[in-house]
Amino acid sequence: MACVTPEGKPTESGKKILNALKSGAASPEEIAKTSGLPLFRVRSGLRDMVQADLVKEEEGKYKLTEKGEQFIE
Amino acid sequence: MEELREEIISFPRVGEMAPSFEAVTTHGTLRLEDFKGSWLVLFSHPADFTPVCTTEFIAFSQAYPEFQKRGAELLGLSVDSVSSHIAWARNIQEKTGVKVPFPIIADLSKEVSIKYGMIHPGESKTETIRCVFIIDPDQVIRAILYYPLTTGRNISEILRIIDALQTTDKYGVATPANWQPGEKVIVPAPTTVEGAEERLKEGYECVDWYLCKKSV
Structure with missing residues (x-):
């Protein structure tokens, strides 16, 4: 997983996504714009991060989980 | 197999x-x-x-x-x-x-x-x-x-194809052989006799009714 380590922690790209979510971005397009990551990386990263319980998805919008909040810098 | x-x-x-x-x-x-x-x-x-x-x-x-x-x-x-x-x-x-x-x-x-x-x-x-x-x-x-x-x-050719496709999508035109961005494009050929007669009066640069170019 490109955004989550085998230990379940976010990689540098993962942290960019978490920080974008913290700053208010919620859709993959908004997260890509805020983080500077390509949209395809954001979409695949969000899948990984939902699976790792760092992020949750509701009706196409994404939010940090409590676990995800712990990695905000 | x-x-x-x-x-x-x-x-x-x-x-x-x-x-x-x-x-x-x-x-x-x-x-x-x-x-x-x-x-x-x-x-x-x-x-x-x-x-x-x-x-x-x-x-x-x-x-x-x-x-x-x-x-x-x-x-x-x-x-x-x-x-x-x-x-x-x-x-x-x-x-x-x-x-x-x-x-x-x-x-x-x-x-x-x-x-x-x-x-x-x-x-x-x-x-x-x-x-x-x-x-x-x-x-x-x-x-x-x-x-x-x-x-x-040839990577330049791949870029040229993307340029041509994006130009086609944006303007509804075709692109001629060896076309490069900025060059004239082809106006789609008329599909009716009436259209063919009109085409030469429409102000395009034409070889004949079926091959007309314009700038975009």
Whole structure:
């Protein structure tokens, strides 16, 4: 997983996504714009991060989980 | 083997939806759908650590900003492993200073190669040949190029095709032979007798009613 380590922690790209979510971005397009990551990386990263319980998805919008909040810098 | 051969000859075609896939890449697991909304150049190469492929990867990497300017992403593919791709990309950077910025599919199972008709047994029974699929933001295949194992691709031509397709989509025109951005484009030929009679009065630069050009 490109955004989550085998230990379940976010990689540098993962942290960019978490920080974008913290700053208010919620859709993959908004997260890509805020983080500077390509949209395809954001979409695949969000899948990984939902699976790792760092992020949750509701009706196409994404939010940090409590676990995800712990990695905000 | 018979089943494999059956699938190999079932090539995707221009104008059809690109076949879906989920694949392990050097940038994690990616799906075709992850690229929706962007142009995508999906291209295969025969093998990592081979000379022609290395020159192509350097050229694709150097041209990556040009693809980005056009809203296009690059996605490489071969039947090598992720570890091999990573080692090769690192070697290219170490030896030439060029960083490979795009993901590469590790198609060990040949699942994507078979779906896209990338293995041509007349050239090689085990490796993918040099295929290029230009896929639009709606994930329709807009152009396909095949090169043999021995001929490295012309990256400028791939960029030119994207420019031509984007110009066609924006202005509803066609582009002539050897067209380059900024040059005149072809107005679609009339399809009625009345249209043909009108065409020469419409102020275009015409050879005859069926071949008229304009600037865009």
